[in-house]
Amino acid sequence: MPISGDHALSRRALLAGTAASGVLMTLAEARAQGITPKSGGTLTSLLTPEPAILVPGVNNQAPTLIASSKIFQGLLDYSMALEPRPVLAKSWSLSDDKLSYTFKLQEGVTFHDGKPFTADDVIFSIMKFHFDLAPRARSVFQKIKQATAPDPLTVVFTLDSPFEPFLLMFHATAAAIMPKHLYEGTDFRNNPNNQKPIGTGPFQFVEWQRGGFIRLKKYDGYWKKGQPYLDEIVYRIVPDSQSRALAMETGQVLMSGASDIEPFDVPRFQQKPNLEIETKGWECFAPLMWIELNHRVKPLGDVKVRKAISMAIDRDFILRRLWFGVGKVATSPIASTTLFYDPASKLAAHDVRAANILLDEAGYKADSSGVRFKLRHLTLPYGEIWARLAEYLRATFKQIGIELTLESTDTGGWASRVSAWDYDTTINFLYQFGDPTLGVERTYVSTNIQKVVFTNTGGYTNPEVDKAFAAGRNGATAAERKTAFATAQSLLIADMAQIWIQEMSFPTIHDKKARNLIQFGSGIHACYDDVFLA
Amino acid sequence: MSFLHAFTRNRGAVLGLIILALVALMAATASVVFPFSPWDMQGAPFAHPGEEGFLLGSDSLGRDVAAGIAHGAYVSLLIGAVSTLVGLAIGVSLGAIAGYAGGLMDDAIMRVTEIFQTVPSFILAVVLVAIFRPSLASIVAAIAIVSWPPVTRVVRAEFLTLRNREFVQAAEVLGRSRFAIIVHEILPNALSPIIVLASLMVASAVLLESALSFLGLGDPNLMSWGFMIGSGRSVIRLAWWMSVFPGLAIFLTVLALNLVGDGLADALNPRLSRRR
């Protein structure tokens, strides 16, 4: 069953029923609209917070991945409907037993130091570099039984069992191709090249003035002829949110993405005629936010209590008042842009009265001051909006007789307390990486209850759910998997395993003259070789 | 000239006392005037002052700024007073021991005091609160820890001069215990500078607490003025009233405490007066 990169027909057909179709403006379409790409110019962008380092794998935090995806490339990128698109892989095919993936690589690709890119670099990056460094890569690539290079431009990965989401793991943010000749046999984390990253991307690293900016310039030896169009990309680091908004407003930077601009500033940019706000381009990641309940803490193990809390939350208020409409109310543990989302899934509507009745029925009597029971809430330490959310939750929980005491902490404290299961309630959000097996399963299956952050730290267990996720993971066909995940969703919603709040979305705000910024499901993490300034 | 007379002759001090009384009144009646939690969402967010029944406007969640200021008064005064008491307790005991015992003890205590005065105190307070997690107790402790050294110095100096006075030597001859001599003989005579210092310490504690809260290191369960300014900061272009009014409240309170401190200094001890 060969799948050519340019058509990806089979897979597209398989996915057609489940994936939300995104508006994809390809280069061809852009040309059809009469916009001819123009060479030259510098794209200035905000980047927040300052990345620690510009090498994916060594650091997988958001700012690192945004900037390094211009320097390093993966084998694939993905459309907004999560169909694979060629990058360093020209085409790919899957054997009939669904075990062997064969990637044909692009010709004439060189690293920024002039050395050619070959199949060896791919195998090294996947089997050594990312496997050693990144937990996410490890969890998938451990399925690779054998990796071979029949010729310098062909790579074959043979899995131990069929694994349908395998193709979703080849983006620059998950498995960027590293130069083997510079990294093999070294301590990856402390390799001196980490300070001056060398990849195959359209832009090469020039300078980094810490606390100021990161400057990338066009790589003249880039493998796509005539590209990239931009001469330079400059990432400006501005620690203060108001300053960032002002820089955007006054045109000192041409674009902002991720969490550069606070949600409350977004409305004022909507009125600017020269700016465009896009919220697409997060389909590959699809962060979903929820109130994480620790099921071991009484009475959070009681499904009625969880349902009452869910009904007490006004998700619409949170979206409108705190996130100023940037995002989407959650309807399921699976984000609506993730594959196998079941559109039939729904959460009970906001109804404080019904929530109180439910708690009365469950036998949680209020004392003289109206308190049924007390809980602690560990505030997510990522800035102001999370503090506001915690304050909102405290006010809301009070309406159903739950006294919530807020505990503030820093990022280290948060992670270590969540990993130690030392919390009652907190807020959590995780990327879903396009597929429930890659990004949803880990939060709910009992086999992943670990004292490590971003596992099933809430301690939720339901053997039926375990079974459903296992069926989804091992299912060889999309149809099988779809059934499994529909079951998982309805079970999780019936149990109200966690209180899903919102599908988070991050606006990309940019000057209208910057074109092609958001064309893929990876959004601002694309390599930008076709971005130009009109 | 009686103390009261001297104090009331200072118009600034009287004004300060009046402001302080008003702030205290506001703190005491907050839950009567605004019979709801300052955290409760009362209406539309970002209402201008005077709109929708919000005297001083509402914040980003539709919480009443006026209610926040009233309830915050209690928190500010409480933290100011308690941390000053703790700071005084540390400072006075160390100063008394250093000044009375002298010798090696004095040397050791003064070295420690010096170190505390060398470390940038605000940074130290930030670190302490962050490490021990922001809570009422950690904030009070941090403020006390950075504010005791001046007390120690003043008390030590007083003790150094007083311990050689006749009445102290008389008490020693009479065989009274050291503790009794320190507490009953010397301390009462060193009280005036301590009282003056205390009023100024409350003022700086209020400022320090607001600065910590502003940085997001306040107790998340207590409404405080610094927190309000901090949460209004990012939306200052949208809602100036969220940061202006709590700032005025801090200003007036600290001003009042300083005026009272000056008045006390004049009235209690001309030697320490700021010669206005």
Place this chain on the structure above:
Amino acid sequence: MSILRFLLARMAKMVAVIATIVVVNFLLIHAAPGDPASVLAGQSGAADARFVEQLRHQFGLDQPLSTQLWLYVSSVATGDLGISHLQQRPVLDLILERLSATLILTLSAFAFSIAAGMALGVAAAQRAGSWIDSALTVLALGFYCTPIFWVGLMLVLVFSVSLDWLPSFGMMTIGAPLHGLARVQDIAAHLVLPALTLGLFYMAVYARMTRASMLDSLGQDYVRTARAKGVPEGRILRRHILRNALLPIVTLAGVQAGQLIGGSVLVETVFAWPGIGRLAFDALLARDYQVLLGVFLTTSIMVILFNLATDLLYLLIDPRMRPA
């Protein structure tokens, strides 16, 4: 050679103080919940036990505390402040990069506060009791009683948001690589509001102090004598009165050096000024121990050096104070 001995004694003390600070800070910061490994695990969005173990080992966090302390102290002694866990770069580099911004800010604020404070103080003292005196006293008291971050915000509200005269953040214009004079002007424009914010509080302090010691000296014998001898007022002011008024100010400036640096944390936060105050705060939130320790050490050394400078200045101004 008394000055030399004085200096040597001060140096010995400095070393002792710094050593204590290093040890205490190290222990304090390690008392905190959460370590850099959990921060990195927490921010990378995915983790497994092996990942956390790798990080712990890489940072030496699996060593006993005493070993970690010993390693830290001995490397600090050789000028190595360690590596930032978060940025994976030498802490010393990070600090040195930011140090100039903080020095520019604090020294301008300091210079402004001394100059403006003494001018106001002299003006007030010369017209003691007049409305100008009262106005200046009220003004000085006002700034003394206002939280500096609030002053900063209000200045932004007036001069940036409403009047649009001055930039409200950063140290230089974004995206405009200026050189020479234009660059200096650009930085100066960005410096005005933060330096004013930080300086106004101390200006208030110095104004009050100058006024008090001026009034004090005006009544002194040597001033009366000079006046009787017909020495011009300006000369009396410069030679006799100000010189004496300077002493308490210099003392105070030394004592307040630490506060000035502490204040710069707030001001740098309000104005997004890229200095070490901001670095310290970010490092604190991210549990970047090594950076935090480094900043602590640097600021403490700055304070000590500043104190030393004021001591020397003291000797210069007032020969009577020369240590025996």
